[in-house]
Amino acid sequence: MNTISNILQLWRFYWRTEKKTYLRIFLICFAIYIVKTAVFDFILMRISSEAYTYSHTALFYQMYSIGTLVLMSYLFDTVHHKQRAISYLSLPASNLEKFLSRFIMGVVGVPILLNVALFAGSIVVTLVLGTMDSLAGNPTSWMRIFDYYSHHPDMAATYDLFGAMPFNRFLTILFWRNMMVLAFFSFFIWFGTAFRRAGWVYAIIVIFVLLALFILVLEIMGILYDPVPRSLRNIWGYGAPLLSILFTYLAYRSFCRAQIVTHKFVTL
Amino acid sequence: MIDIQRIKFGYKDNSPKVFEDFSLRLEQNNVYGLLGENGTGKSTLLYLLMGLLRPCEGQITVDGTNVSCRKRQTLQQMYIVPEEFDLPAMRFTEYVETYRPFYPAFSDDVLHRCVEEFKLPQDVKLNTLSMGNKKKALMSFALATNVHYLFMDEPTNGLDVPSKKQFRKVIATTMTEKRTLIIATHQLHDVESLLDHVLILQGSQLLLNASVTELCKKYTFDIRSNDALTDDVLYSERTPQGNATLSFRQPDDEETPLNLELLFNAAHKISLTANFPD
Numbered sequence: 001m002n003t004i005s006n007i008l009q010l011w012r013f014y015w016r017t018e019k020k021t022y023l024r025i026f027l028i029c030f031a032i033y034i035v036k037t038a039v040f041d042f043i044l045m046r047i048s049s050e051a052y053t054y055s056h057t058a059l060f061y062q063m064y065s066i067g068t069l070v071l072m073s074y075l076f077d078t079v080h081h082k083q084r085a086i087s088y089l090s091l092p093a094s095n096l097e098k099f100l101s102r103f104i105m106g107v108v109g110v111p112i113l114l115n116v117a118l119f120a121g122s123i124v125v126t127l128v129l130g131t132m133d134s135l136a137g138n139p140t141s142w143m144r145i146f147d148y149y150s151h152h153p154d155m156a157a158t159y160d161l162f163g164a165m166p167f168n169r170f171l172t173i174l175f176w177r178n179m180m181v182l183a184f185f186s187f188f189i190w191f192g193t194a195f196r197r198a199g200w201v202y203a204i205i206v207i208f209v210l211l212a213l214f215i216l217v218l219e220i221m222g223i224l225y226d227p228v229p230r231s232l233r234n235i236w237g238y239g240a241p242l243l244s245i246l247f248t249y250l251a252y253r254s255f256c257r258a259q260i261v262t263h264k265f266v267t268l
Numbered sequence: 269m270i271d272i273q274r275i276k277f278g279y280k281d282n283s284p285k286v287f288e289d290f291s292l293r294l295e296q297n298n299v300y301g302l303l304g305e306n307g308t309g310k311s312t313l314l315y316l317l318m319g320l321l322r323p324c325e326g327q328i329t330v331d332g333t334n335v336s337c338r339k340r341q342t343l344q345q346m347y348i349v350p351e352e353f354d355l356p357a358m359r360f361t362e363y364v365e366t367y368r369p370f371y372p373a374f375s376d377d378v379l380h381r382c383v384e385e386f387k388l389p390q391d392v393k394l395n396t397l398s399m400g401n402k403k404k405a406l407m408s409f410a411l412a413t414n415v416h417y418l419f420m421d422e423p424t425n426g427l428d429v430p431s432k433k434q435f436r437k438v439i440a441t442t443m444t445e446k447r448t449l450i451i452a453t454h455q456l457h458d459v460e461s462l463l464d465h466v467l468i469l470q471g472s473q474l475l476l477n478a479s480v481t482e483l484c485k486k487y488t489f490d491i492r493s494n495d496a497l498t499d500d501v502l503y504s505e506r507t508p509q510g511n512a513t514l515s516f517r518q519p520d521d522e523e524t525p526l527n528l529e530l531l532f533n534a535a536h537k538i539s540l541t542a543n544f545p546d
Contacts, residue, residue: 006340009369016366017356083354090318092343092370256338260320261279 003100006093010101013091025071025110026117033121036060068114072185073192073200075106076251079258080196086260095256103248107185179240186247193254194266270294270317270417270448275326277309277316286312287323288472296416297445298479299462302452303532304469310452311351313469314419317450318348330417344372347410351421355394355402363394364409373414378442382408385438386431399426407435411442418449424458432458456528466528468535476535480526488517489527503534 015022040060078088091098191206192199218224254267272292278285286309294300304310315321316328319335319342328335333342356363360383368374383390386404389397394405403426410418424432432455439462443449451459466483468476491510492501504513512527514534 012369013366016358016362020357083350083352086315086318086320086348086350086353089320089338090343090346090348091367092340094340095338097340257322259322260315 003094003097006097007101007104010093010097011105014101014105022113026113026120029067029114029117030121030124033118034124037121037125064114064118068111069184069188069203070200071110072106072188073203075102075189076193076255076258079193079255082260085258089258089260096252099252099255103189103251106189107182176237176240179244180236183240183243183247186244186251190247190251190254193251193258196265196267269296269331271329272316273326273328275316275323275328277312277321277323285324285472287316290326290472290474292467292474292477294448294450296448298448298464299439299443300448300450300465300467301456301459301463301528302450302467302469303454303456303528304475305536306454308469309472310469311421314348314421314450314452317417317419318346319343320348344370345416346419347371347413347415347417348419349403349406349410349421349423351425353402353406355397355405357393357395359392360388360390360394360405363405364412367409368413371413371415375412375414378414379408379412381441382411382438385434385441387434400428400431403427404431404434407438411438414444414447416446416448418447420449420451420453422453422455423451424453424455436462456532460526460528463526463528466526466531468532470536476531483531484517484523484526486517487531488515488521489513489524489530490515503530503538505530505533 078084088098093101187207188200188203191203195202215224223229257267259267270293272290272294275287275290276285277287277290302310302313312321316323317330317335319328319338322336330342330346333339335342335346356366358366364379382388382404386408388401388404388408394402397405403423407420407423410420424435427435435458439449451462453459463480465479466476467474487502490513491507492504492513493510497504497511497513498515500515500518501513502515504511506512512530514527514530517523
């Protein structure tokens with residue numbers, strides 16, 4: 001109970017000291033959505049309808065996912081700057097409280113912030129395009145406001161909910177998917193905490209290397225082009241929560257071992 | 269009580285260690301002066317005490333708790349005013365509102381006294397203040413936290429002459445029985461009158477660890493003419509006023525005030541601790 005009130009106290013502290021950073025992230029995300037819509041969904045579509053394909057939006061959300069992971073890697077960036085680290089690490093709160101407060105803020109707060117920014121961008125786009133349509137005498141599609149949702153990967157499962165998918169299966173998919181997202185988040189948080197500079201670059205390199213090894217193994221086994229066997233899917237299904245726990249623990253360990261030394265390349 | 273038990277610490281694995289088999293015990297209700305030449309590890313020792321650095325060997329405990337664990341209860345009793353720091357872009361009152369919830373013994377009374385004594389501007393953003401005023405702001409907050417262990421790294425750097433006087437007054441009036449203050453500094457004259465205990469570091473070891481009472485009981489610090497440089501003088505150096513001397517205090521001698529600079533220089537030239545008469 002005491003830990004919860006201490007975490008709340010830390011969140012109040014973050015809000016007071018870092019609200020400009022959150023606002024900056026919100027505005028950047030909002031601006032990127034507007035620019036993306038203006039370029040892909042508006043200009044390209046009007047120049048050539050063929051240029052407007054779903055792949056643009058998919059590419060945007062892939063970039064958005066990578067951007068979110070990069071943000072995760074900066075969650076504990078404070079500990080890599082001497083003066084900020086002195087102030088933060090000497091703040092009276094336990095390592096666990098500091099870690100949990102930031103971790104929750106990262107894996108819950110940041111995605112919420114980014115989604116709100118995208119939704120706000122969607123509203124602005126709808127209002128602008130709707131007004132232009134009205135002026136041109138065209139029917140206004142106010143449902144465009146939900147375009148953001150219809151393409152957003154987080155919402156894909158929700159759409160299936162309204163389809164034929166049984167509710168249990170929907171919940172299962174949503175759970176495993178979130179576990180997978182959490183595994184990636186905690187992996188990037190770990191690398192960002194452990195490496196003094198650009199931890200996300202090392203994280204991406206490691207992921208690519210592991211992926212390449214995985215493909216190589218599948219190729220050697222001769223099953224690269226076969227459908228993914230159910231047993232392998234099950235392994236991943238159970239592996240994702242375990243990896244989430246492992247990476248979160250490693251990130252916590254790196255945070256606990258953080259010192260105000262600026263020359264260390266990595267803290268494991 | 270702070271207990272440093274045989275610590276070993278170095279910034280890099282292959283470089284010489286800043287501390288090697290270093291032990292020290294710091295009692296409560298004392299103002300310690302942590303002195304030493306550049307690079308002897310004064311700031312490093314303060315960071316180690318705060319748990320911001322971790323010794324390779326040995327441990328540091330504060331009231332029985334290992335500081336490397338950085339527990340909330342331990343950190344609530346410690347505060348460091350670093351030599352260089354950044355303050356956020358907020359007014360002093362906002363800063364106090366933001367940070368004070370973390371310090372249960374925070375005292376508004378002490379804060380107001382410090383702010384008044386330092387004549388601190390309160391309606392200006394802290395990041396726009398001069399270095400001296402930033403230091404006054406942070407020291408005011410640090411003293412108001414009422415922590416048991418307060419560490420100050422070069423607190424008078426960047427302060428003008430009147431501010432140094434204010435600093436001494438503020439420290440003298442806000443010291444409480446439970447508080448231990450450790451001041452790491454090169455500005456010996458600025459803190460001379462405040463100290464209860466002197467620690468001089470050199471080459472990963474303690475060159476001197478003695479209370480001011482003990483030093484003044486055993487030594488005499490005075491100015492002598494060339495004719496008066498007798499055999500009892502342990503160390504002397506020429507000054508415009510004459511020869512500043514450090515000598516064993518004889519039973520009939522009056523107690524003299526501590527001359528920290530002379531003591532510091534003497535400690536580096538002669539083995540003062542070894543010369544302590546029983």
